[in-house]
Amino acid sequence: MALLETRNLTAFYGDFQALFGVDIRVEEGETIAIIGANGAGKTTLMRSLSGVLKNVPDAITFEGQAIGDLPADAVMTRGIAMVPEGRKLFPSLSVEENLMIGSYGRQIKGAWSLDAVYKLFPVLQERRNNPGTALSGGQQQMVAIGRALMSNPRLLLCDEISLGLAPVVIKDIYAAIPRIKASGASMVIVEQDIGQALKVADRVYCMMEGRITLSGTPEALSREAIHDAYFGKVEAA
Amino acid sequence: MIWVNTIVQGILLGGLYALFAAGLSLVFGIMRLVNLAHGDLIVLGAYLILLLVTLLGLSPFVAVLVAAPAMFALGWALQRYMLNRVLGDDILPPLLVTFGLSIVLQNALLEGFSADSQRLPTAGLASASIELGAINVGVLPLMTLVTAVLVIVVLNQIFYRTRLGRAFRATSDDAVTASLMGIKPANIFAVATGIAMIIVTIAALYLGTRANFDPSVGPARLIYAFEAVIIGGLGSLWGTLLGGIIIGLAQTLGAAINPEWQILSGHIAFLLVLLVRPRGLFPRAVD
Numbered sequence: 001m002a003l004l005e006t007r008n009l010t011a012f013y014g015d016f017q018a019l020f021g022v023d024i025r026v027e028e029g030e031t032i033a034i035i036g037a038n039g040a041g042k043t044t045l046m047r048s049l050s051g052v053l054k055n056v057p058d059a060i061t062f063e064g065q066a067i068g069d070l071p072a073d074a075v076m077t078r079g080i081a082m083v084p085e086g087r088k089l090f091p092s093l094s095v096e097e098n099l100m101i102g103s104y105g106r107q108i109k110g111a112w113s114l115d116a117v118y119k120l121f122p123v124l125q126e127r128r129n130n131p132g133t134a135l136s137g138g139q140q141q142m143v144a145i146g147r148a149l150m151s152n153p154r155l156l157l158c159d160e161i162s163l164g165l166a167p168v169v170i171k172d173i174y175a176a177i178p179r180i181k182a183s184g185a186s187m188v189i190v191e192q193d194i195g196q197a198l199k200v201a202d203r204v205y206c207m208m209e210g211r212i213t214l215s216g217t218p219e220a221l222s223r224e225a226i227h228d229a230y231f232g233k234v235e236a237a
Numbered sequence: 238m239i240w241v242n243t244i245v246q247g248i249l250l251g252g253l254y255a256l257f258a259a260g261l262s263l264v265f266g267i268m269r270l271v272n273l274a275h276g277d278l279i280v281l282g283a284y285l286i287l288l289l290v291t292l293l294g295l296s297p298f299v300a301v302l303v304a305a306p307a308m309f310a311l312g313w314a315l316q317r318y319m320l321n322r323v324l325g326d327d328i329l330p331p332l333l334v335t336f337g338l339s340i341v342l343q344n345a346l347l348e349g350f351s352a353d354s355q356r357l358p359t360a361g362l363a364s365a366s367i368e369l370g371a372i373n374v375g376v377l378p379l380m381t382l383v384t385a386v387l388v389i390v391v392l393n394q395i396f397y398r399t400r401l402g403r404a405f406r407a408t409s410d411d412a413v414t415a416s417l418m419g420i421k422p423a424n425i426f427a428v429a430t431g432i433a434m435i436i437v438t439i440a441a442l443y444l445g446t447r448a449n450f451d452p453s454v455g456p457a458r459l460i461y462a463f464e465a466v467i468i469g470g471l472g473s474l475w476g477t478l479l480g481g482i483i484i485g486l487a488q489t490l491g492a493a494i495n496p497e498w499q500i501l502s503g504h505i506a507f508l509l510v511l512l513v514r515p516r517g518l519f520p521r522a523v524d
């Protein structure tokens with residue numbers, strides 16, 4: 001049984017349909033990358049998985065149970081944590097408080113704790129008493145990842161994990177991924193940088209205009225296939 | 238010496254206004270909700286205490302302990318089942334609903350208790366005073382100010398030192414992201430209004446023991462509270478205390494010059510502060 005599975009997942013913003021029958025699957029322990037151009041529907045998919053956008057119950061199953069209609073707080077309690085696009089740290093909370101609130105709805109013992117997060121990202125410990133929003137973009141992303149890990153999630157969703165960050169920082173963040181994986185968490189990472197995505201992922205889904213246009217292991221996907229799935233097939237003249 | 242006395246009395250009066258305002262400030266700080274029925278809820282609290290005093294023969298200072306949990310429950314339900322439904326980007330619906338609630342409360346109290354003015358019995362405490370040097374300080378006003386400071390200390394502790402307080406601040410920053418942390422914003426708002434109603438009950442105790450009240454006095458308390466909150470800076474609890482003291486001082490000083498100027502002086506002080514600091518004395522950095 002897959003850890004998470006979507007079946008014919010759709011999403012609407014008013015009359016505008018943003019997802020058209022998306023089917024994805026995440027196996028226990030897998031790291032999945034979702035790639036696709038701006039506006040492809042990646043964020044909409046992540047918001048659906050995390051319960052921010054509601055669906056019919058059966059559209060999403062997690063550990064065998066239908067969760068498509070659960071609100072975000074109930075989804076989080078079951079073990080799906082999210083690193084939202086744009087990081088969304090709480091400006092009124094210090095770095096440490098931002099981390100602590102990550103386990104608000106799910107306080108279970110596991111690999112992750114304040115100490116473990118500080119060990120993963122030592123710079124955060126030095127800045128623990130700063131307001132979260134006083135940090136650099138890369139450090140904010142570390143807080144957002146640490147905050148999500150604090151609940152010891154079964155599944156970690158990361159929307160645009162490296163967007164807008166300096167290359168050295170991206171290296172630090174990607175260095176954390178194997179350690180998160182080793183802790184037993186499965187991951188879904190949205191990444192526009194195809195090269196990075198192919199490096200860390202066990203499997204890749206490519207999205208275009210609200211649909212999955214390609215999926216497979218990094219080894220199995222050719223550059224042409226990814227190009228076509230990403231930008232659409234250019235009709236032969 | 239008479240001026241020192243006037244200033245001391247003004248500061249003490251400010252304690253009462255800060256108590257009126259603290260609940261309003263808390264709710265506004267967390268959910269940007271202006272509760273126009275706040276003053277009437279204080280009056281409701283005073284009648285509830287009066288009821289307990291009359292029916293059970295309790296002292297008002299004991300009755301408040303019974304009334305407070307009931308008012309918490311009322312506030313919780315009010316937020317959960319009514320106000321949460323109208324909270325949103327548009328600020329008008331909550332204003333309309335709480336304005337309606339204010340009218341309903343006034344009329345219900347009028348129906349239930351008549352327009353006669355009432356007073357909570359204090360067994361002489363209301364007229365007791367202590368000598369501080371050459372100044373005579375009323376025991377009840379002194380208790381009011383001390384209570385106001387305590388209420389604000391406790392609220393600040395909750396806000397900045399507890400798990401619940403973190404959830405308050407996070408939800409206030411961004412309710413959607415807060416829900417990704419497992420927080421239920423609807424519940425957090427309900428708890429916040431419940432806590433505000435506990436403060437309302439404490440304010441009601443002093444409203445009712447210090448002066449007469451009747452079903453119509455709520456809106457005037459709302460105005461003082463509102464001015465205190467705005468002077469202090471929206472969302473700052475210590476600012477609210479200072480705002481209350483500024484109004485209290487202005488009223489007492491105005492009255493010392495001419496008794497007819499009491500109320501007006503408070504409003505003028507409010508306008509003057511706004512002229513100099515349009516966002517209040519301690520505005521929140523993030524809004």
Ligand SMILES: Nc1ncnc2c1ncn2[C@@H]1O[C@H](COP(=O)(O)OP(=O)(O)O)[C@@H](O)[C@H]1O
Nearest residue numbers: 013016018036037038039040041042043044045
């Ligand atoms: N809040 C919204 N209201 C209306 N349309 C939206 C909203 N958010 C996203 N969309 C639209 O949905 C589509 C998918 O957006 P999104 O999921 O953010 O894509 P991606 O994350 O892949 O860039 C886009 O066409 C976008 O304009």
Ligand SMILES: [Mg+2]
Nearest residue numbers: 042043085160
């Ligand atoms: Mg996106």
